[in-house]
Amino acid sequence: MQDLFEQIVHRPPGHGLPPRCYTDDDFLEFESNTILQSEWHCLGRVDEVPEVGDFFTIDILSEPLVVVRKAETEIAVLSNVCRHRGMPVAEGAGNTNRFRCPYHAWTYALDGKLRAAPLVPKDQLQKECALPEFQSRCWLGFIFFCMSEETEWPGDITGDSKGDHPLKYLEDHVANYHMESMHSAAHFTEVWDCNWKSLVENFMDGYHLSVVHPETLHHLTPTSLCKKVTGSNAFTAYTANYAGTAPARENHHPSLTVDQTRQSQLFCVFPALIASVSADTLVYLALHPLSADRVSVKWGLSTYESDLSDAEKQARIEKWQQINAEDHQILQRLHSGLKSSRAGTGPLAEENFEGTLSDFHHYLVSKLGILDLPSRQSAAGE
Ligand code: FES
Ligand SMILES: [Fe+2]
Known part of the structure; x- marks a missing residue:
């Protein structure tokens, strides 16, 4: 090289x-x-998920993602990988009030938090069992996400000689x-x-x-x-x-x-x-x-x-x-x-x-x- x-x-x-x-x-x-x-990568448009619970899935650089409107004014980009044994929890696009893994039925809320896991005692459900959320931004109607925690959204960087991002x-x-x-x-x-x-x-x-x-x-x-x-x-x-x-x-x-x-x-x-x-x-x-x-x-x-x-x-x-x-x-x-x-x-x-x-x-x-x-x-x- x-x-x-x-x-x-x-x-x-x-x-x-x-x-x-x-x-x-x-x-x-x-x-x-x-x-x-x-x-930062664009995943689609904000009005693809207009209602709470609307979601779509997309794979980027081998990273399965689910984009979901988790609240009226909030869109989340979550890892679409079950924290139990790695199954994608969502498929395609639609509207839902929870993501239920098709393998052993662990169930996640729209913000990725684990809500239920059949036959697993509640006290064993750790915080780290939530679906990880990635950095995301809505910009002019586009949804962007970033895999890295470190990279600032360019619109948040103050910087040139005029102080413009x-x-x-x-x-x-x-x-x-x-x-x-x-x-x-x-x-x-x-x-x-x-x-x-x-x-x-x-x-x-x-x-x-x-x-x-x-x-x-x-x-x-x-x-x-x-x-x-x-x-x-x-x-x-x-x-x-x-x-x-x-x-x-x-x-x-x-x-x-x-x-x-x-x-x-x-x-x-x-x-x-x-x-x-x-x-x-x-x-x-x-x-x-x-x-x-x-x-x-x-x-x-x-x-x-x-x-x-x-x-x-x-x-x-x-x-x-x-x-x-x-x-x-x-x-x-x-x-x-x-x-x-x-x-x-x-x-x-x-x-x-x-x-x-x-x-x-x-x-x-x-x-x-x-x-x-x-x-x-x-x-x-x-
Ligand atoms: S892999 Fe999802 S519940 Fe087992
Ligand atoms: Fe062209």
Whole structure:
């Protein structure tokens, strides 16, 4: 791996990451230990669990989780693993007033506390028998969780020269869209045959829009009108401006400016939530890496309108299924190219088209902790 670290650190300025970063399972394990297990991941949308007792299950980095509305104003992300002998206690999604393990019927309250265990005396039910709860946050209608106890939510970090937290600029940039009050129309879970970083980069690259999506996007958001937004060490973003001939979006939050009704804002909250919000539609993809070659994608679509007809809802979903299919296909082909012994990486396109990739790479390299690795290793060897 040392040679790969050297290649990453010493790549020419303005170039992408070496191809092996996308194909090597050892590198994914390194990413997992240095980034994925300690950073914040999106699990879905708050309005997937509107009522007390609503829950859904999801596995992330081999960690079975249950997301539950435990009280009117509180969502918990619990370990979905029974404290008796390790059985997942919940399956799928639904509404319940307790989680009952299907193996020996230990029963847990919505906050994870053990309530009953058949034939076990009460005094033997220890506090540590509760389902562990992970750190979680609701942000603009997204549910995030973090496996590590140590990592602060970026929105809680005060920090830059103006005293703003690292997500503040993005929050301000998308505030008028009011994603927190949009309505979930559908969500899907798929496995894409590519590296998770390729999918982040593809979504955040305006350069491919006119080439890969000639029918679905080029007439609306051509590459030439993309404009990079200033990023931070917690996010990157760009604005896809609409072509003059693109139809106006009629329904939207009254706080949107005229310009904003003719723009989509695409953003990535590092490491692995990517989203596009327009006047009337939010689409997000929450990425959960499975291996160097495969990534689980939970993607969902929310609408500004609460009373959208089924036909219109279906039309928006089908359009995004088409866009995603175009991206999935190109990323599968990219992945086979990246595995070539002759694969290399050229210079990235200008700031407005691929500057978001530079932000992402800067974030990755700083979190991987490899900038000072050679000196650390030589110190250790002395
Ligand atoms: S494994 Fe859950 S009750 Fe036994
Ligand atoms: Fe795309």
